[in-house]
Amino acid sequence: MNKNAVYEELKKNPKNIHFNRLCSAAELFGFRFRGGKGSHRIYAREGIREALNFQNVGGWAKPYQVRQLLKIIDKYNLLKEEDDA
Template identity: 70%
Template sequence: MNKKKIYEQLKINPKNVRFEALCKAAELFGFRFRGGKGSHRIYVRDGVREMLNFQNVKGKAKPYQVKQLLNVVEKYKLLEEENV
């Protein structure tokens, strides 16, 4: 799936996003897994000041964390980049 389609799916329903889908979306937008403890995963990207911290709660991502990814994508115009 392309970035635009993933972005739109996350934006339409941020309350019902699987944790693994959010992690894959972050990687699609160029973030890399930096580590984490327990149910948390931290993603970073060169050129992006913010770190993304995702938490797995019964297989789902927290809605505010989905919105954080969407906000970073908008702020840094990551939708405009070429698909790699």
């Protein structure tokens, strides 16, 4: 999966992102699932203070949570990192 393509997909329309797609995107950028309860999933990454808390609402991600991931990607220059593949 190409980080640039995923980033552009999230940025293009944050209101129309499936919950599972958002979780996959977080993992692509190095975040690891750390647990959660009910419809919530928490992701964290070593070296990043902020944790991501995503909520599944009928299979969709909340737009502000998509924007939150995008903000962290920009803040920590995660697009500049080499792809693991």
